[in-house]
Amino acid sequence: MSAPLLSRRKLLQHSLLLSGSLAATRAFADGWPALPQSDLSAVELAKDEAYWRLVSAFYKKTDGIVNLEHGYWGKMALPVEQSYIELTKMVNHQLSFYARKDWYGDSKDSVNAVAESLAVPPEEIALTRNATEAMHNLLFQYKGIKPGDSLMWADIDYPAFQRTMAALAEQRGATGVEINLPAQASKQQLLEVYQDKIRSTANLKLMILTHASNQHGLILPVAEIAAFAKQHGVDVICDCAQSWGLIDFTLPELNVDWAVFNLHKWIGSPVGVGALYMRKGTLDKVAPYPGETDPDNTLVHKRVHMATSNFAAFLAVPDAIRFHNRVGPAAKMARLKYLRERWVSKARNMPHIEVLGATDDASASGMGGFRLAGQTSREQVNQLQKRLENVFGVFTVGRHDLASGSCIRVTPQVFTTLKDIDALVDALASLA
Template sequence: MVLTRRAMMAGLGAAAATYGAPPAAAVRRAPPAGAEPEPPALFGAPKGVTPDRLARDEGFWEGVARRFQVSPDFVNLENGYYGIMPDPVRAAYHRAVDRLNRENSHLLRTTYRAEADRVRERVAAVTGVRPDELALTRGGTEALQNLLAGYRRLAPGDVVMYADLDYHSTQYTMNWLKERRGVRVARLVVPEPATRAAVLDAYAKALREHPRTRLLLISHMNNRTGLVLPVAELVAMAREAGADAVVDAAHSWGQLDFTIPGLGADFAGFSLHKWMGAPLGSGFLYIRRDRLDDIDLAFADESFPRDDIRSRVHSGTMDVAPILVTPVALDFHDALGAAVKQARLRYLRDRWVEQVRHLPGVEILTPDDPAMYGAITSFRLTGRTSEADNLAIVKHLLDRHRVFTVRRGGLARGDCVRVTPALFTSAGDVDLLAKGLRELAGRPG
């Protein structure tokens, strides 16, 4: 059944849920065997309702949840890996795959390039930059690797720097620069507990201790704990110290309400298949137009002119269906709006965190400063810092409560468990997590 705008709005009369009376988990449904994709139906957030108020309206969000095909077998609180497609995108993806299979190389050799350019224009409009400052990639990792590996302003003896919370694939790329460029690699530790002042102090200290730092990797929102860094201040700090920053915005774009100019960065990598809900295999990189010459051509690419940003990416023959579907994903995003998505995801995070933060032995690894978190937040049980410890916690939550989470490693102070709700997550879902954590902490009820 197609969910109409009127049906979506019907939920707005429902009272907002309170912590004392948790609603039932969102209706879950699996696609019937052999079913055709549902026809897409767009909808919008209602006029005159603030994002914070709408974030608490379970009636509205149950309607949103019905636009996703979610497994009924478990409560998925591990949506940081990638974001599943909402129904309009899923249906469009089926059509795009069929079209690509049907038209084959004729599509790729005739109209695809112009269609991809229109996608770039659409992405540029959402991010607040020029289309010729964006190049499409197969994901955030490819985007960031191309920027880091291609950064040309390094000399032997220079320093490249990253933090313990940065994404492992980008850490590997920075380490590789030691052989590739003859540089030294510095690693800083983001403080726990994190505050804005403590984070800024840690980066300032690291830059002072390594005055030859020329390239700094900054995760806007890291994938280990979900901590959101004050990127604009850190980019400015790096620039003052003589370093360029590459910003990893793979997790933040679509989850937080911002545009590229607000980051202050000249170089950044993004994912489309995480919080924008585009199909797997889609992302893009950003290079400010007057900084293009500071990134190498990708493998001496000659497919595009040197002054075209697309020459900084060479992916070979790729599945273009995810790119063709990107405008539909952006339509879905725009229908809700970044501010509404951000408010809902923060509300879900706050709901479970506020129920367990006071429990002895439960460590929440993001602060309560709204500027420093979104949906993703990790926890650690005091003293349980090994990989085995945290795999056991993940198994307990799944076996006892059907709540699916994931263990994360690489933190200086030990492993943790990451929790990531999504737009289809209900308040009841995160309440199940809180119940499981109370049990683990020895505080049932």
């Protein structure tokens, strides 16, 4: 795979010297070697080692460790990395002459690629620098919170967002309501917990729902919870930072008015790219960014003020999405779930291990969590993380915000091998 990439790079450098243009970079991206088309279903393709060997040839591996901590951010595939490098050079060479004249037009390609991939109109998408920025825009510019209202979040939500919700409630004289979900749960159980809490909370105004938890990869039944919340007059923000690309979905399936994303985890863009989704007709509830104006409440991008940002990272978005689509979103989700199932199915039979999160397929993703039975403290889990790393050569991360206690998060990637997963299984068996 590396030889053709090199010759294309030379070609690109040549064409960039000639033109210095974005079009030349895009032309390079179009010349990627193809991944074979397969007639297999996503679930069958998930087990096709030859296919995933071809996919993994598009990535450089981490040396010296079995890295099962891919939930922090995602590795760019080599063609995306190459495109990003060339785009960085182009922006750096052309500078303000590029940014003043062409950036705005070119950035629309990235908005369109995001919108197309999520199956919503581009007018409903704004780019941001990360999911946090999009979440802050929604929360702090949301107009509806009065003293006495309630704001809701759950222990499986992104910890920083839990704290932001608590701070927002305090600022506005509202009541913060936290849901503690069971350590293990199915889709139906999750739905019931949320329904009970929504029903029993007075003056509930706004809640966040995390599509895929960063703690143990649990998937919430967002569409069902959001429909129930809507019936009760509650506004919902869906956090898709960890879900887009980890699982295969489009926004209409989630049935939410507002959602936040990043592309630097599972879409494989350069670091520094996020997105905000606001459904048409809902913008009057969220003020424009302070100082911006949008008299008709139709412009999502007026909710964000990105200032000077990493132009090249945003320009690489269409290439990242194209590569993601080449691998195949359904196949990627199925492969990652297959890798989780490989260690979880064995760990469930080890009495000294407690597997956390999903108990059914609908609530599972490729990300998972576990702890040593009964060892729930931060110190115990941090020690376990060190032991896995130093004794067994398996890199993971401790997560500490579940109501049931701390856990180790295990996150494979599309280039993770069965051997990597088996190294974890062997380590788990040795912990008895």
